[in-house]
Amino acid sequence: MENSISHSILELSAAIFPKALEIRNYLHAHPELSWQEKNTASYIQKILAAHQIPFQKDIATHGIVAIIEGQNPTQKCIALRADMDALPIEEKNEVPYKSLHTGVMHACGHDVHMTCLLGAAVVINQLKDQLQGTIKFIFQPSEETQPSGAEAMIHAGVLQNPTVDHIIGMHVTPELESGKIGYHYGEFMASADEIYLTVKGRGGHAAQPHKIIDPILISSHILIALQQIISRNANPSTPTVLSFGDIRGFGATNIIPDKVEIKGTLRTFDEAWRKEMHHKIETMAKGIAQSMGGDCEVNIPPGLPFVDNNIEVTDRVLGQLRQLFSPENLVEMPLRMGSEDFGYFSQKIPATFLRLGTQQAGESATSLHTSTFNVDEMSILHGIRAFSIACF
Numbered sequence: 001m002e003n004s005i006s007h008s009i010l011e012l013s014a015a016i017f018p019k020a021l022e023i024r025n026y027l028h029a030h031p032e033l034s035w036q037e038k039n040t041a042s043y044i045q046k047i048l049a050a051h052q053i054p055f056q057k058d059i060a061t062h063g064i065v066a067i068i069e070g071q072n073p074t075q076k077c078i079a080l081r082a083d084m085d086a087l088p089i090e091e092k093n094e095v096p097y098k099s100l101h102t103g104v105m106h107a108c109g110h111d112v113h114m115t116c117l118l119g120a121a122v123v124i125n126q127l128k129d130q131l132q133g134t135i136k137f138i139f140q141p142s143e144e145t146q147p148s149g150a151e152a153m154i155h156a157g158v159l160q161n162p163t164v165d166h167i168i169g170m171h172v173t174p175e176l177e178s179g180k181i182g183y184h185y186g187e188f189m190a191s192a193d194e195i196y197l198t199v200k201g202r203g204g205h206a207a208q209p210h211k212i213i214d215p216i217l218i219s220s221h222i223l224i225a226l227q228q229i230i231s232r233n234a235n236p237s238t239p240t241v242l243s244f245g246d247i248r249g250f251g252a253t254n255i256i257p258d259k260v261e262i263k264g265t266l267r268t269f270d271e272a273w274r275k276e277m278h279h280k281i282e283t284m285a286k287g288i289a290q291s292m293g294g295d296c297e298v299n300i301p302p303g304l305p306f307v308d309n310n311i312e313v314t315d316r317v318l319g320q321l322r323q324l325f326s327p328e329n330l331v332e333m334p335l336r337m338g339s340e341d342f343g344y345f346s347q348k349i350p351a352t353f354l355r356l357g358t359q360q361a362g363e364s365a366t367s368l369h370t371s372t373f374n375v376d377e378m379s380i381l382h383g384i385r386a387f388s389i390a391c392f
Contacts, residue, residue: 003323004130005127005130005323005389005392006323006324006389008126008127008130009123009127009324009385009388009389010324010385012122012123012126012127013119013123013381013384013385013388014381016119016122016123016384017119017380017381017384020115020118020119020380020381020384021377021380023047023114023115023118023119024097024111024112024115024377024380025096025097026043026097027040027043027106027111027114027115028097028098028099028106028111029097029098029099029100030043030099030100030101031086031087031099031101031104031105031106031111032084032085032086032101032104033085033086033087033088033104033144034085034141034142034143034144034145034149035061035062035085035141035142035145035149036062036085037061037062037084037085037141037142038062040062040084040114041057041058041062041063041064041084041139041141044064044084044114044118044139045057045064047118048064048066048118048121051121051122051125052125053066053067053068053121053122053125053137054066054067055067055137059153059156059158060140060141060149060152060153060155060156061141061142061149061152062084062141063084063138063139063140063141063149063152063153063156063158064137064138064139065136065137065138065139065158066121066136066137066139067134067135067136067137068121068124068125068128068131068134068135068137069128069134070128070129070130070131070132070133070134070135071129071130071131071132071133072132072133073133073134073162074133074134074162075132075133076132076133076134076165077133077134077135077136077162077163077164077165078133078134078135078136078164078165078166078167078168078390078391079135079136079137079138079158079159079164079166079167079168079345080117080120080135080136080137080138080167080168080169080387080390080391081117081138081139081140081150081167081168081169081342081345082110082113082114082116082117082137082138082139082140082169082170083110083113083114083140083141083142083143083144083149083341084110084114084139084140084141084143084149085110085141085142085143085144085145085149086099086104086105086106086107086108086110086111086144087104087105087106087107087108087144087369088103088104089103089104089105089107089369089370089371090102090103090105090371091105091107091371092371092372093371093372093373093374095374105371105373107368107369107370107371107373108144108172108368108369108373109171109172109358109368109373109375110143112172112356112358112375112379112380112383113170113171113172113383114139115380115383115384116170116356116380116383116384116386116387117137117139117387118137119380119383119384119387119388120137120384120387120388120391121137123384123388124388124391127392130392131391131392132392134162135391136158136164138153138158138167140153141153143340143341143342146194146301146303146304148304148341148344149341150341150342150343150344150345151341151344154344154345154348159345159348159349164349165349165350166310166313166349166350166351166352167345167346167349167350167351168313168317168351168352168353168354168387168390169340169342169345169351169352169353169354170353170354170355170356170383170386170387171340171353171354171355171356172355172356172358172368172375172379173333173355173356173357173358174358174359174365174366174367174368174373174375175359175365176331176355176356176357176358176359177357177359177360177361178357178358178359178360178361178375178376178378178379178382179325179329179357179378179379179382180325180329180330180331180357181321181325181329181330181331181354181355181356181357181382181386182331182332182333182354182355182356182357183309183314183317183318183321183330183331183332183333183352183354183355184309184314184332184333184334184335184353185309185311185314185315185332186308186309186311187269187306187307187308187309187335188306188307188308188309188333188335188336188353189306189307189335189336189337189338189339189340189342189343189353190239190241190267190268190269190306190335190336190337190338190339191266191267191268191269191271191274191303191304191305191306191339191343192265192266192267192303192304192339193265193266193267193274193278193300193301193302193303193304194263194264194265194300194301194303195242195244195262195263195264195265195266195281195298195299195300196261196262196263196298196299196300196301197219197222197261197262197263197264197285197296197297197298197299198259198260198261198262198296198297198299199215199218199219199222199259199260199261199262199285199289199294199295199296200215200258200259200289200294200295200296200297201213201214201215201218201256201257201258201259201260201293201294202258202294203215203251203255203256203257203258204255204256205254205255205256206251206253206254206255206256207254209256212256213292213293213294214256215249215256215257215258215259215260215294216249216251216256216257216260217292218260218288218289218292218294218296219247219249219260219262221288221292222262222284222285222288222289222296223244223247223262225284225288226242226244226281226284226285227242229242229277229280229281229284230242233280234268234273235270235273238268238269238270238273239267239268239269239335239337240266240267240268240273240277241265241266241267241268241337242264242265242266242267242277242281243264243265244262244263244264244265245263245264245265246261246262246263246264247260247261247262247263248260248261248262266278266281266300266303267337267339268306269306269335271305271306278300281298281300282298282300285298286298303339304339304340304341304343304344305343305344305346305347306339306343306346307339307340307342307343307346307351307353308343308346308347308351309346309351309352309353310346310350310351310352312350313350313351313352314352317352317354317390318330320389320390320392321386321389321390323389324385324386324389325382325386331355331357333355340353354386356379356382356383356386357379357382358375358376358379359376360376
């Protein structure tokens with residue numbers, strides 16, 4: 001049976017590959033930002049309807065859940081997930097499918113994710129008589145921004161009716177050659193919290209420091225001190241990153257402003273430590289500011305949890321992938337300090353998150369979230385096959 005399924009997936013995926021490229025090129029040329037994926041969703045719905053795959057639409061705004069039932073549909077339920085949103089980046093690639101929307105681009109490969117999931121749905125739909133259980137295909141809005149589309153879809157009930165036993169996600173990876181699939185056991189991608197500090201003082205003439213409370217000086221002390229939370233409080237065995245990428249005083253060479261705004265990010269893999277960090281950041285920032293005559297407002301809105309790859313699910317999926325991919329094309333990946341809202345799924349139910357190699361052999365890869373990001377087209381075929389075989 002396994003050899004028969006593998007052979008069928010290879011044949012069916014090869015047959016639909018030209019159409020899959022058309023789908024990817026259309027999606028790439030028509031990107032939409034987070035929570036604005038209305039036309040993207042309509043396009044996906046037309047393809048599902050054309051293949052007579054039942055679906056629910058308008059979930060958590062523009063989300064879609066397609067369902068394929070095999071034999072014994074209540075036996076188990078596996079979910080596959082792809083994200084739909086693009087990024088506010090102006091594309092510089094000169095390709096026939098270049099983005100038609102000024103300042104918006106699929107620079108994170110979500111067009112590829114959607115195409116792989118649609119392709120897998122078409123393949124599995126033709127093999128449903130050999131499928132045991134039920135497969136849910138989750139097309140999710142807003143992965144790139146907060147609030148999270150994954151969290152919203154979970155609240156809308158996509159993991160229920162029927163209850164999902166485990167979920168599989170996949171993300172393009174330019175650091176892996178096309179044809180390779182990356183995997184990882186356990187904690188994989190970091191939690192992510194945005195940090196907003198507003199340091200308040202009393203502005204004035206830069207030549208009269210005795211009459212002011214300098215929020216720029218206070219901010220410098222806060223930033224240096226906060227790094228000591230990592231060096232002196234974090235367990236060295238728990239990867240933790242605290243970085244600040246935006247500090248604005250809105251003063252001038254001879255003007256001390258009334259306030260300074262600071263923005264940063266916190267990444268880690270331990271939920272208890274994550275909460276402790278929130279408290280330490282607030283306590284230290286406020287304390288330093290007040291000790292210097294100022295004040296500091298601290299805002300750390302709820303961020304993304306870390307992605308946790310369940311060992312049993314990952315092992316099972318790898319066993320399936322070995323039917324189609326040679327050992328050298330299944331690559332164990334290191335921890336990543338980047339984040340993904342797939343973490344919401346992995347914190348709710350057993351999950352695994354794969355990485356899809358997209359780099360063309362012999363060529364240098366362009367990074368995600370850049371204006372020149374692109375993928376080797378053959379990676380789409382491998383993604384369709386990986387999603388498909390993981391369901392059997």
